[in-house]
Amino acid sequence: MTYKNWRYTLDNLRIAWLDFDKADSSTNTLSSEVLNELGAIIATLRSERPQGVVIRSAKGSGFVAGADVKEFSSLTSFDGAVKFIELGQTTFDHLEQLGCPTVALIQGFCLGGGLELALACNYRIADDDARTKLGLPEVRLGIHPGFGGTVRLPPLIGAPAAMDMMLTGRTVSARAAQKMGLVDYAVPARHLEMAARQTILQPPTRKRAKGLQGLTNHALVRPLLARTMRKQLAQKARADHYPAPYAIIDLWEKFSGDPARMLREERFSEARLVTNESARNLIRVFFLQERMKSLGDRKLIQPQHVHVIGGGVMGGDIAVWCAQQGMRVTLQDRKPEHIARVVKRASARCCNVRSGWLVCTSSIRFQKCN
């Protein structure tokens, strides 16, 4: 059986490798076609009984960018939205209940529905490269995770970390994800396949929030935490303008003890949001941004060395940005104080650079030119 968006191979150890390669697209996103095919593959796997399943991306750009925004933004009716969400939820549920070890092999971005797909696997293994980013940024489009993310994430990493990810939409690196228990292993790319193979052949204990982190999901603790979260949230966003984050807290507080019920409530809550005006506008902004990004021609000019005159706010940030892009930057200013300020900003921005060297990368040269 061949599929349009997936490639499926069984190796000699009877491990099934599922390569996601969305047709006619440079990026993997989850459309109903993709989900239907995945459902069909899972049905086949159920009868084939492989040793284990590895899901990975065949795209260089990343694992999965999320649900197909074009498709779900076209869902104008509540019932239509529920149907699409249910398709994702059911498919991922079947994946979770497959009965053999399942591994998501994550390289590059793993966002929204992509991370929810990974959460439905038993294990997550991520490339520890800086390009690997995991997150649930739905809230930025005025919605929330809808393919079981709100259900699966809090028990895995504890409520504070989970809610922080979902409420802010921020992404985490592979290393940070490993530290918080979101992924089982963050390994260099050269070990990814071996890690997946060994995980399937000798499945380790599955991750779960333990101790204090585990307690944060307890029925007695949830109302207390939810109150604090709402208070903090109120300082940033109004419920009538941004209903999505409030819906996330509501879901978790009321239903976190009952996964099946929570999944159903997630579906309805998400369907309400998708069809809401606030989400529609945010999604429109998202499309406009995407369009603007595609307008610029990146190949037009590729400078190696940028000389910035004037280390004020503008000049300084241009210098830092160029350095972050790997260009060699020289900065000229009348006063060393100005240059010092820019160097400080540069080092604050680049402190997560892997090597940990002072002042960004080796490609930046900040100095006064005579």
Place this chain on the structure above:
Amino acid sequence: MTDQTPSRLRRPVYIVDGSRTPFLKVKGRPGPFTASDLAVQAGRALLARQPFEASTFDEVIVGCMMPGPDEANVARVIALRLGCGKTVPAWTVQRNCASGLQALDCAADDISNSRSELVLAGGVESMSHAPVLFNHDMVGWLADLNAAKTFGAKLGVFSKLRLKHLSPVIGLLRGLTDHTVGLSMGQTAEILAQRFNVTREDMDQYAMESHQRLAHAQDSGYLNEIATLYDTAGNHYSADDGLRRDTDMPRLAKLKPVFDRPFGKVTAGNSAQVTDGAAMLILASEAAVKKHHLKPLGRIIDSQWAGLDPAQMGLGPAHAMAPILQRQKLAVSDVDYWEINEAFATQVLACVRAWQDAAYCRTELAFNDAIGKIPRERLNVDGGGVSLGHPVGASGARVVLHLLNVLKRNNAKRGIASLCIGGGQGGAMLIETV
């Protein structure tokens, strides 16, 4: 280029340009810069004004006495951070206090024998990052703990932990103590004071002059070899901060001896300051000078290394400079300016006095008579280690760079830079302007 001293080197070696960081006094805690941070910032300033790319260098050689544990072969770290690229080899040299001079000497040799055309060479030391180590007892205890497998065994090991295990080994102090004779560098200076009759007043007078000269040099803008340093906290450093403008004889006289307590003469005031700093230079062959249209500052003519009694290591310059004069058939008066690194005021004075001492010159330096007096007004004219500090690995490169600067400023021709070296050695280099 007529009237040049015949060089010991097979091919001419040019010093194209150089740059150094301000020397920053160590204030107890680790400073804002590691060794590679310092050298990279000095190097960036230097490279930014060159017409060639960093990847043009044939090699990078850096002198450093104690690279930090994260910067083994610190020269390679520096080369990569400077953007020299992965194909430019880099190596670190260590000859204690003259490591920076050793780097220049190695670069000159490689150019002289046609191995390299263009070399980035210099010295660096982040003395504030010198390691503090566990003592042997503690290392043994940790090994036992590591070997203990059961909880009971671990408990047994813990019961053996004593307070003495926690007393640290200060890497810097050990590095400044002679392995063979067991004397600290300051004590070797005390020995020289005794031998050459250097009084406390002599040393303090010399130290005060060092500060006065540095102050004058700073005020006159003579130190344009310095590139401003920037740290990650948003501070900048533009000048050597060890300078004490308020230094006078009564203040210096109040200081207590630090090495031979309580009766010695060598104090913190008349010794080199513990500092962080780097100096980087570009050396080139004639071919490289032509190819890249460079305007060299000067040439390296000769160099010399000497060994002597470790207990009198401060006399190293007297021993290293003498053979150069002999070989080049130069009298003291033929040399326009001198830079003798001020490890201790006493030690510079002892070197000067040794050359005026006929007996010493005959027995120790194989001269027929006294070599002659190095005039104070031609020696360390802009201060030295006592006022601006002695970041061990960097000083060798600094004295050569600054000597060139002094020669150019005074339209002079010939200069000798020299350093004493812990362990009983001396190093010297003869340079000329072009």
